[in-house]
Amino acid sequence: MANKYLSYISDEHLLSCIENLHKSYLKAKANVSKKKFYSNKIDTIKLTFDASFNELDEVTLIKTEINRQIDKSINNSIGTFHEQILGGIKGYKVGNFSGFDIKATDNTLFADIKNKHNTMNSSSAESLFQKLANYADTYKKAECYWVQILAKNSFNEKWFGEINGKEYSHSRVNKISGDQFYKLLSGRDNALFELYNILPKAISDYLKNFKTEKSQNNSALEEIQTSSKESKRSILDEITFENYSYYLGFDKLE
Incomplete structure (x- = not known):
């Protein structure tokens, strides 16, 4: 059905x-x-x-x-709601306080989800980058993401920049907007919009x-x-x- x-x-x-x-x-x-x-x-x-x-x-x-x-x-x-929704997509699971919010069951993806783009100070950003880089170094095939559900733009790009006076970059550490992350996990271009659209009926x-x-x-x-x-x-x-x-x-x- x-x-x-x-x-x-x-x-x-x-x-x-x-x-x-x-x-x-x-x-x-x-x-x-x-x-x-x-x-x-x-x-x-x-x-x-x-x-x-x-x-x-x-x-x-x-x-x-x-x-x-x-x-x-x-x-x-x-933010927890989005984690739970995304964790219900086949091939992915919720972290449940394991250090990540979402991961691929085959360890090819790890993500930390923030509901808004501006919820972190520089120290939190530095800590998050280091955590994602550690996952990327531990799991050589893993792409790691800082997910911003409510972002200023739609993007999926490498996360590099200067944080607390230090330059940070990693070939498999990325930042991504909510719409692009929903697309990435679901395979559907408009997955986040589809969720928004059906919420009134489902609720x-x-x-x-x-x-x-x-x-x-x-x-x-x-x-x-x-x-x-x-x-x-x-x-x-x-x-x-x-x-x-x-x-x-x-x-x-x-």
Whole structure:
């Protein structure tokens, strides 16, 4: 029977990838308590500027920050989604924290996938080049790739250049855009576009069979509002105090 969605991966695999990403969404949006909200220090100086320059009241400001944290978590899961999709193509597999994201089962290809082109600093780029070069040196027939799913251009080229003052090049270390990598693994010119095109239908089909559960309300704002009233501080001052009361002078917030 012909596949319903894509020719290069099974319908079951596509739907399982969508399910895994959906679980990441649900987990990220699950009850964001004050403790969870504070797990990464809140930049209240930035929030002070946001409130004034974006004309946001304190409640809207905190809701926006909560949504930003949720979105950041989900963005990390999108790269995993692409890894899982590509790992479902015949002849390839996902690394599962083995040092690579995708490899050919015959060891002729290794790849590290980044969802966006600008997610690495120079030290990370240097480390990645060295890792890919090591795979290329270990597996003499392997082509190794830094994959940029969302790149500025469409390309498949050797990766060479100066990183941290050192010149790097290797005959089998490459950089490649997302569309070209999908083409390379699937053998189909428009493979990434085909995925984009069928996603609405596939997601809709998946959701029809998904049993919705009662969602939890994010309690962080309510908890902060309660402690703010008790301390008689503004919401922003309350967040600042609870995050930085050990800083010089910050314990004096009233």
